[in-house]
Amino acid sequence: ICTSLRQWLSLLEEKGLLKQVNKLVDLKYELAALGKKADGKYALRFNNVGDYKIPVVTEIAGGREFFAMAMDVPVDQVAEHFARAQANPIDCTVVDASKAPVKEVVSQNVDLSTLPIPIHHEKDSGPYITAGVLVAKDPKTGIRNISIHRLQVLGPNRLGILILPRHLFHFFREAESMGKPLEVAIAIGLDPLVLLASQALTPPGVDELTIASALYGKPLELVKCETVDLEVPAQAEIVLEGKLLPGIREMEGPFGEYPKYYGPASPKPVIELTAMTSRKDLIYQTIVPATREHLLLGAIPREGGLFQIVKNTVPTVCAVHLTPGGTCRYHVVISIDKQNEGEAKNAIFAALSSSQEIKHVVVVDKEVNIFDPEDVEWAIATRCQADRDVFVVAGAMGNKLDPSSDDGLSAKMGIDATVPLNAEPGRFERIRIPGEDTISLEDYIE
Numbered sequence: 350i351c352t353s354l355r356q357w358l359s360l361l362e363e364k365g366l367l368k369q370v371n372k373l374v375d376l377k378y379e380l381a382a383l384g385k386k387a388d389g390k391y392a393l394r395f396n397n398v399g400d401y402k403i404p405v406v407t408e409i410a411g412g413r414e415f416f417a418m419a420m421d422v423p424v425d426q427v428a429e430h431f432a433r434a435q436a437n438p439i440d441c442t443v444v445d446a447s448k449a450p451v452k453e454v455v456s457q458n459v460d461l462s463t464l465p466i467p468i469h470h471e472k473d474s475g476p477y478i479t480a481g482v483l484v485a486k487d488p489k490t491g492i493r494n495i496s497i498h499r500l501q502v503l504g505p506n507r508l509g510i511l512i513l514p515r516h517l518f519h520f521f522r523e524a525e526s527m528g529k530p531l532e533v534a535i536a537i538g539l540d541p542l543v544l545l546a547s548q549a550l551t552p553p554g555v556d557e558l559t560i561a562s563a564l565y566g567k568p569l570e571l572v573k574c575e576t577v578d579l580e581v582p583a584q585a586e587i588v589l590e591g592k593l594l595p596g597i598r599e600m601e602g603p604f605g606e607y608p609k610y611y612g613p614a615s616p617k618p619v620i621e622l623t624a625m626t627s628r629k630d631l632i633y634q635t636i637v638p639a640t641r642e643h644l645l646l647g648a649i650p651r652e653g654g655l656f657q658i659v660k661n662t663v664p665t666v667c668a669v670h671l672t673p674g675g676t677c678r679y680h681v682v683i684s685i686d687k688q689n690e691g692e693a694k695n696a697i698f699a700a701l702s703s704s705q706e707i708k709h710v711v712v713v714d715k716e717v718n719i720f721d722p723e724d725v726e727w728a729i730a731t732r733c734q735a736d737r738d739v740f741v742v743a744g745a746m747g748n749k750l751d752p753s754s755d756d757g758l759s760a761k762m763g764i765d766a767t768v769p770l771n772a773e774p775g776r777f778e779r780i781r782i783p784g785e786d787t788i789s790l791e792d793y794i795e
């Protein structure tokens with residue numbers, strides 16, 4: 350199990366999954382375009398991004414296989430393994446600054462223009478930090494929390510931030526209502542497991558870094574910050590320390606977001622940076638928005654939780670999949686080993702109630718491969734009658750980033766594409782050629 354970005358990059362290199370880009374690459378669009386081409390295939394390390402002496406990496410985990418490798422589990426167990434880690438967190442340890450690589454260079458004079466921060470999409474309002482894991486503490490309880498946020502560079506030591514109404518939002522509202530800033534620290538350059546842990550859907554009061562520890566199978570090492578009362582991963586490449594300013598809003602956006610649309614410009618909270626610490630030979634990391642890398646970071650933790658929720662209601666559930674075409678958020682395909690008529694609809698209700706983001710749910714029988722969109726479509730085409738098997742609920746809460754929603758107000762749809770239990774025998778038997786699964790064409794052709 351790799352516990353730093355560097356270890357992870359070495360492992361990828363060993364397996365031929367890290368490609369070096371030595372040609373000069375423009376941080377404006379060109380780097381993102383290449384990242385998008387490599388998505389799901391291999392990680393890229395850009396060694397020449399102009400005047401910067403700092404290399405940039407992206408696509409460090411662009412497919413489920415990458416996360417499986419990081420967790421050291423088979424690819425079909427990735428979501429389940431994450432759910433187990435979430436249920437069995439391990440406390441982190443705090444190490445001395447002398448043992449923390451991210452403290453090799455310490456500066457209280459932050460200048461973001463020294464970092465190679467890319468501009469990703471055509472209409473983005475400027476350079477954005479996209480792979481920063483933000484650490485903050487609940488002002489009421491002091492319990493740590495981590496999350497990833499898009500961060501627009503507004504000045505040498507100023508960042509604009511989008512904070513959707515989850516944990517950080519509540520912390521900031523609490524601090525702001527007292528007229529106080531909220532201390533934050535942003536760690537950049539992390540391995541896939543910490544990034545994944547940051548995306549866990551947890552109740553308030555759970556420090557997601559303890560889920561990263563559980564994924565490591567040992568305590569994650571933290572180190573104290575210089576100018577704020579926070580702890581950050583000691584193995585990070587870079588840490589930016591600062592505070593969310595109360596009562597201040599500045600224009601942020603537009604920004605190309607995960608549903609493959611632009612999130613609009615509007616006044617957003619601002620972070621003022623107070624220190625930057627890093628390794629001596631630091632590596633900068635970026636996530637190109639809307640790539641598989643971005644989408645899977647959200648999907649895997651969600652699938653783990655979703656599976657449990659559906660299982661509570663429908664014990665016959667076999668697997669769940671948040672599909673990439675559905676932005677890994679809005680569309681779920683569920684397979685069940687149906688024992689009672691009606692279970693498919695219960696599975697749909699459970700899935701829809703599990704998250705406001707889920708919009709369309711398809712339930713299929715267990716022999717349908719839910720990771721193969723063609724197989725799922727075949728089940729819908731041949732096992733579903735819309736008047737009988739499709740239902741729509743109007744006016745529920747959805748996701749504001751879905752442009753078809755009415756500012757988040759959204760319809761929900763369920764599709765039951767399972768075979769009726771009382772179907773006449775043979776009617777739904779899938780054709781099969783004996784030996785088809787094991788025969789190898791290559792053994793026969795010249």
Ligand code: FMN
Nearest residue numbers: 496497498499511512513515516517547548549646
């Ligand atoms: N959530 C936001 O509120 N704003 C963002 O700009 C944002 N950008 C993200 C970018 C990436 C690459 C990823 C993977 C996720 C992003 N998220 C963003 C989602 C949050 O990080 C995620 O929902 C997290 O679990 C929230 O943490 P919390 O439950 O502790 O509040």
